[in-house]
Amino acid sequence: MSATKIIHSIPSDPLTGSISVPVYQTSTFIQDAPGVNKGYDYARSNNPTRKALEDVVAGLEGGHAAFAFATGLAAIDAVLKTLKSGDEIVAVDDIYGGAYRLFTHVYEKLGLNIKYVDTTIVENVANAVSSKTKFIWIESPTNPTLKVSDIKAIANIAKSINALLVVDNTFASPIAQQPLALGADIVIHSGTKYIGGHSDLVAGLVVTKTQELSEQIKFIQNASGGILGPWDCFLTIRGIETLDIRYRKQCENAQKVAEFLLKCDQVDNVYFPGLTAHKNHEIAKRQQNGLFGGIISFTLKDDTVAAANVFVTNTNYFKLAESLGGVKSLLCHPPQMTHASVPREKRLQTGIKDSLIRLSCGIEEAEDLIKDLESAFKRVASKKLVQAI
Known part of the structure; x- marks a missing residue:
């Protein structure tokens, strides 16, 4: 997406003409009748400022939908919650320390099996996967040794075993890299980093390729409640303007x-x-x-x-x-x-x-x-x- 398209993908306010997305700092929305509303009922479920951010990020990555979370780890956590005990993840060995901690000290205790391999060698991934593998999980480049994995080749491995490829695209940003176009199924960002860009917020983003995945992540976002607040959504949108x-x-x-x-x-x-x-x-x-x-x-x-x-x-x-x-x-x-x-x-x-x-x-x-x-x-x-x- 060009700089022109990025800037003009951010909507102005049709109600007032405000060129900036308004901050809807509200916890709830007045309904005309029970279940009859203007598309919003409670701020955990949805918020116009958050919706604007999510739509812009989905466009940045060419995804079906995007979802904004309170932190990058909250975004990772939401994706992991689509799995069940006994499922397996094949993950890049040089993974972000916070993700490693979450995998090891939380989800392994709940029955997930994590295999760590050097995904820069495609054969390592092919040899590691099994019938239980549900996710292949990579960062490219990785944090902190900047390992680069062949996303398209690994996506082909994932498809061959009916698994999903999850790519943490934080370091490359949507400006440099489009993992969904290369065959990935889910993209994760720490919006704290390049997307926000000014060291003044923490945020996490998940972008999904299909409607089915979008429905799963949306359900978890609402059910678990780790959403990004409207002010931080506004700041993230502002950051995207100069990304x-x-x-x-x-x-x-x-x-x-x-x-x-x-x-x-x-x-x-x-x-x-x-x-x-x-x-x-x-x-x-x-x-x-x-x-x-x-x-x-x-x-x-x-x-x-x-x-x-x-x-x-x-x-x-x-x-x-x-x-x-x-x-x-x-x-x-x-x-x-x-x-x-x-x-x-x-x-x-x-x-x-x-x-x-x-x-x-x-x-x-x-x-x-x-x-x-x-x-x-x-x-x-x-x-x-x-x-x-």
């Missing part, structure tokens, strides 16, 4: 920063799909429309938590914080922050080394971001020098 221009600038910045990191003596590995050395660069180039996102991860040659701590506490423009995708650049240390709930042994198996640092490039000038990182590298080097003396 295209923001995301493209962040991609541009990340490419420059990643190329800088490749040349740094203190850096061991750089993880970014826009680098030709990336394992699945060509797949990313094809299915992400040549846009590689604003997230970069890298490890230090001094692969210690101590070295990482020095680095992440000595930047100026990159603010140390959870989350990503906002207009201000952020950085974090996943082993102690976003992925602390994942056991260290499993983290190491999936490439999350002790020194792994994740950068989220904002819309500042790339040259300023690079100077900021150079300063942090100098602090790491001086710290080592002091220790050596």
